[in-house]
Amino acid sequence: MNDRRKVDLTRGVKGRFIRDRLMTVVFTGAGWFAILFIALIFVFTFREALPIFTDPEVSKEANLHEFFVKRVEGETIEQQFVWQPVGEVPKFSFIPLILGTLKATFVGLLFACPIGVAAALFSSEFAPPKLREWIKPTIELLAGIPSVVLGFFALLVLASWLQNTFGFTYRLNAWNAGLALGIALLPVVFTISEDGMSSVPRHYREGSLALGASRFQTAWKVVLPAALPAVFASFVLAFGRAIGETMILLMAGGNAAITSFSLSDPLRTLSATIAAELGEVVFGDPHYSALFFMGTLLFVLTFVSNSAGQWVIGRMQRRMQGES
Amino acid sequence: MNVTTINMSAGDRQSEERATKIHEEPEASPKIQVRDFNFFYGDLHVLHDIALDIPEKQVTAFIGPSGCGKSTFLRSINRMNDIIPGARARGTLMLDNQDLYAKAVDVVALRRKVGMVFQKSNPFPKSIYENVAYGLRIGGVNDRRILDDIVQTSLQRAALWDEVKDRLDSSAMALSGGQQQRLCIARALAVDPEVLLMDEPASALDPIATQKIEELVYELKSNYTIVIVTHNMQQAARVSDRTAFFMLGKLVEYDDTNTIFMNPKQKLTEDYITGRFG
Ligand SMILES: Nc1ncnc2c1ncn2[C@@H]1O[C@H](COP(=O)(O)OP(=O)(O)OP(=O)(O)O)[C@@H](O)[C@H]1O
């Protein structure tokens, strides 16, 4: 007994202190490194776009007014907003490209969000354990399919099928591109929603069942609302992925930069434009800066949507915990 | 016998009343009748040949060491064990002379008749109002006036109304543990059950909140048949009319609470309630 009392309680403290400090420094460092990297990407992209503000030669042809507002002579909006970067008088309207991005994103989310959430609900609430073990990895495997393969599939198979079934004038259009994009978004929505649903505590479900709710009512009225922050987060991430996705849209969208609200017209997105044109553009040209500005725009858009999403999710979670 | 350690003072009022009641009333037919009831989790045989009668509008307590099958038995009464894969029951468990494990029984209807309050309070992450209204809404009641009315009476019965009436629309998660547990009781009462199963409803609460729950149980028994699992001997002595002592999946002794605590017939029961093991 006496011996025990003599044990020095401060022994080992120093070593542990140093280890803890070291780990803290390593992790903090890694975190800051990631942030620094993102900031650098932004800085370098934006630096290439900067001449549209600073260089009079460039800004004469490529400027914000040109990108977002300017209409050229024409009767239809299709003729008024034109992206035609090469030619005697280059036209740099972003409007057709923004519309293309929005249309593809809209169709993609329209497809992926309901199906992803329904599949997640099925997998977490209704599927027998054996089936569940099979569904989850299969859908997650979809995320591993290279976009170029999905694009190829949409270009050859999906487009013909859609045209034969619905009689579209153009084989490649927003429906085709959007659906192919939706296949890529599905695993994003599914995985995050499913994780959110399966982490809803079991005792919520028991409470509901004990009140005489069916499994369906329990899933719909208790599990889904409790998992709503995760479901919403999955939509935000899917949106970010959608506006950045390039290869699928380049291949399946018809690659026509036309200002049209119709989903059965071909389209061209911001990202596809960058991918298609950056390889051939003349360095320092107004076109070059315009493409980099487009990149900056995509960057900011993703960043803003993710931050806004985070904020809303945080609010939803606090609301649920009863803090406001 | 060493029962002096058990503090029965808070239950004096109840015990007296119980004593007179037992003399006056003839044996009523039991609310719940159990015969040869066995329960299995896969190959694990956790309840062995349970036989007991649970009287109507009284409080029956289940006591016994951890893992003896109290919760399993309680959850058999509203068939909550159905959701556990591989769980299986054998024997008869009758509610109002109706076999609960018969094929034709609708579990949804059963669970509306037999409400349940869990050990860990589990309000939904919704408003206080919506928590209480939940059972009604899923039952198809949507008339706001009816809902308002039942939400109020349920909260009043659960002795929570005065504390929450001004903030029915705020989240239930912001309530204290004791309030949450009473909310869960209100939620169970809202669907107008006949039996209320409570699995250690106060084990996570402080003494004052516990006392409130106990008073509530005492109030509620004039309208409901209550079965309560507890690890707290004093609590069983205070709130219950009948006590069943389980051990290793067997019903060791079942009798009036007074008899169980003052004059148990089995040596095992005596050892358990006097704290010689457990
Ligand atoms: N879902 C389950 N699957 C398999 N075995 C289980 C399951 N639930 C309980 N058991 C086992 O059944 C036995 C009885 O458990 P039960 O929860 O009914 O005991 P209890 O008396 O309520 O215990 P406690 O007082 O600790 O709550 C235990 O051996 C336990 O390990």
Ligand SMILES: [Mg+2]
């Ligand atoms: Mg238990």
